Amino acid sequence: MRRTGQLRKLQSSLLTRYLLIIIVALLFIPVVLPLSLAGYDMYNSWAGEKPPEEYALYSNIAGLEEMWHKEALELHGQIPEAISSRLQKLGRSYPLARMFWVDGQGKTRLTLTPDDPRMREELSTGMIPPQWSAAEAIAFMKESAKQDPLAIVAFVGDEMDAGEGFMVMQIPAVVTKAYQFKSVGSRYVIVLLVFFALFVAVSWLFFIGIRKRLLRLQTAMSFTGGAGIPQPIASGRADEIGRLEEAFNSMVAELSASRQREMEEEGLRKRLVSDLSHDLRTPLTVIRSHLHVLGKEALSQRGQESLQLMDVRIDSLSGLIENLLSYNLLSSGRMTLKLEQKDVLRVLRESAAAWYPLWEKEGFEAAVDLEAEPLYWVIDESWFRRILDNLFQNIVRHAHDGQYVGVRADVREGKRVIVISDHGKGMDSASESKGAGLGLSIVDLLLKRMELEWRMDSSPQGTSIVIGQAPERNLNKI
């Protein structure tokens, strides 16, 4: 089983496939070249001109040579007349060839020329001297080396030492070349080029396929969906890239599983917080409704005041619960903020509109100056409102004496900021309703999460809180 698995792996491997292409390319030379030559020849013999039938006798040059040497051997020791008559007989069998023989003294004994005038014409170049000198013999051999005409020379007796001269058979080149390969034509070059182009195309396709898949993988890796996790990709073939894709998919699956777990944890914590909130607020609601019933009874002035104080305390207790639970959520880091680009001046205006009736009721002078170009910061609107609520709440509770609340857009050190100020006695003064500063801790946590910075200047003349964008993080700073 394992072996078949390995085999399949090997079969589907990119390396195997590339090796296959290379092997095919190597086969080009010993296999494809002769194959293409043969194919070309077949094409030629089918489509090209066929040589005349009588040429067929001269197609096998090696055979002719063998025949000639055999005849020469057989003529060993024969008288010149016998040699001449044998040659004449041979001349009739090979009518297209010129034959002659020269005896041991260098005298040309017999010359047989073909009857065909065309062949005679072809053979007319090399003249045969009646008496051969050494120079003429060498000149003849040199001429014969050109193979036009083809000369087959054999010593009578098939050895030089016999001293009986030599015999020559000359065949015109037009006859011998008819069966040789014609010179490689331009068409053959085209066939070769086509083969080469095919090889290049196959290689190119192979690599373009790999490239495409790698690019797809890269896109899938760098393109993250809404959850910030890349989408799994459809896995293709079971080769190296396919396995890489699988590995990528399982990584994505693991990532989303861990994100899922994180979200579940966040959900659990939120549930816990809401349940706690419910359990704490329900009795407060009951108390408040009883206070309300009590308030309708006939009570003394002191009794009424006492009731009112309780009512106020219920409000602050409720605010405290809210802050406590928010702080729990925020400090755990389990809270996801929905950060969006928003016009904070607009949010500020809406928040001030909600608080204005209370300021009015408490006799505060509200100086709201937000007339400016929209100021876009990346914030979570709901939580930004909570920040403002906490700050305004602090002013109403702790800076009541100042009877002033200022909300304005300003520019500090070249940066646009928002400023919330009061004319209270400052943070250091003891306030009746001073708490553990949970509200400001939440403000601090939330502003940091929104990458905003804030500064509080508090003096006995009042407190002002400046909120601005945090300077861009300088990575070079230590």
Add this chain to the structure above:
Amino acid sequence: MSVTLLYVEDDREIGSAVSADLREREYAVRWLESGEGAVEAAAGCQLAVLDVMLPGLDGFTVGQRLKRAYPGLPILMLSARASIDDKLQGLEFADDYLTKPFHPDELAARIEVLLRRTGAAEPSPLVLKHLIVYEGNNVIQEAATGREILLTGKQFQIFTYLLRHLGQILTKEQIYEAVWGEAYMEGDKTLMVHIRYLREKLELDPAAPEIIETVRGIGYRVRA
């Protein structure tokens, strides 16, 4: 005929106290201790007050079912859970949202606003200083002379939007986007111009407006 309210609250102490208070304010109250049967019980009611945390079906589910069955029924959610997500989820279908511990007076005030906004209450004419507004008939009269004041489409829309949020301060963006239905561009004077014309028609002295009050730096308000 009194207004009937559907009230779903599982905590008996709160439920009986709130029901008693609302009855004292002359509302007929149908109090259920769970969401079961809320849709049937809502027949003939003019408003529903739902607690979020209920045994069985939670308040959000009940609310969504009620909205499907009676799309015009205003719903006020009461919650002891105050996390922001809850508020957003609640406000998707609910018309208003109140966090416990709420003051009975505030609950009553919110109910009144909702009934007025949806026109479920008896359309009693609204008296604003020297004006009488018949909201059901879209008629505005000068109380002293009985003369009807005619407004243009946009002026009327602005005025109605302010009346629907009586006592509330509305920012210029909120008014512009509610009336024109498109995003407000900073520096756009259209709304200011319309309000000036509106004041010329409504106010006794447009230079010292009494009906449409300017809240400096924030927006506009029509006080009850």
